[in-house]
Amino acid sequence: AQSVTQLDSHVSVSEGTPVLLRCNYSSSYSPSLFWYVQHPNKGLQLLLKYTSAATLVKGINGFEAEFKKSETSFHLTKPSAHMSDAAEYFCVVSPNTGNQFYFGTGTSLTVIP
Amino acid sequence: NAGVMQNPRHLVRRRGQEARLRCSPMKGHSHVYWYRQLPEEGLKFMVYLQKENIIDESGMPKERFSAEFPKEGPSILRIQQVVRGDSAAYFCASSLTGEKLFFGSGTQLSVL
Numbered sequence: 001a002q003s004v005t006q007l008d009s010h011v012s013v014s015e016g017t018p019v020l021l022r023c024n025y026s027s028s029y030s031p032s033l034f035w036y037v038q039h040p041n042k043g044l045q046l047l048l049k050y051t052s053a054a055t056l057v058k059g060i061n062g063f064e065a066e067f068k069k070s071e072t073s074f075h076l077t078k079p080s081a082h083m084s085d086a087a088e089y090f091c092v093v094s095p096n097t098g099n100q101f102y103f104g105t106g107t108s109l110t111v112i113p
Numbered sequence: 114n115a116g117v118m119q120n121p122r123h124l125v126r127r128r129g130q131e132a133r134l135r136c137s138p139m140k141g142h143s144h145v146y147w148y149r150q151l152p153e154e155g156l157k158f159m160v161y162l163q164k165e166n167i168i169d170e171s172g173m174p175k176e177r178f179s180a181e182f183p184k185e186g187p188s189i190l191r192i193q194q195v196v197r198g199d200s201a202a203y204f205c206a207s208s209l210t211g212e213k214l215f216f217g218s219g220t221q222l223s224v225l
Contacts (some may be wrong), residue, residue, distance in 0.1 A: 043217050046215070
């Protein structure tokens with residue numbers, strides 16, 4: 001069975017400080033993992049994707065995520081938050097069979113000036 | 114190459130009416146997914162289609178909801194006899210090979 005758990009529904013950081021959005025997954029197969037961002041009243045945009053190559057994945061806008069198989073985690077990080085990062089972030093797992101995608105419940109990131 | 118196009122952007126219906134949501138996938142994409150997002154909730158999978166076939170509809174309510182992706186034309190999500198609980202944002206995503214999803218901007222359905 002596949003599932004995704006985003007451990008924090010809301011995260012608040014000050015501008016210029018690091019961002020950490022946590023994601024744990026379970027998958028019966030070697031999965032692909034994704035982070036998507038959704039700005040208010042917009043569709044989802046792909047931030048980054050892991051597909052069993054390098055465990056540290058770099059994405060757009062300075063975000064990166066590290067795949068840790070032993071911890072079944074795929075946390076999203078950014079060294080320095082910007083006001084424009086305020087959005088909803090979704091962790092997604094795809095088991096690489098059947099072309100199916102499973103979404104976490106999302107983490108709302110607030111950036112305080 | 115246009116992205117995933119959804120229309121209408123906003124749709125208002127009265128209880129009991131029908132709602133039709135359209136999704137044109139990216140050019141060349143044959144995989145289409147529909148998701149529903151309720152306020153303060155994540156995306157809930159509804160249905161996965163390939164051209165002329167429903168591959169997985171495990172997230173679709175058993176009644177009133179249907180989806181199609183014909184050989185020609187957009188994918189359609191149809192909701193019959195809408196109720197207030199159907200009010201939500203409905204997102205469509207397409208994929209070339211099933212490797213990653215490209216999302217449309219969504220249709221906000223409001224049921225009065």
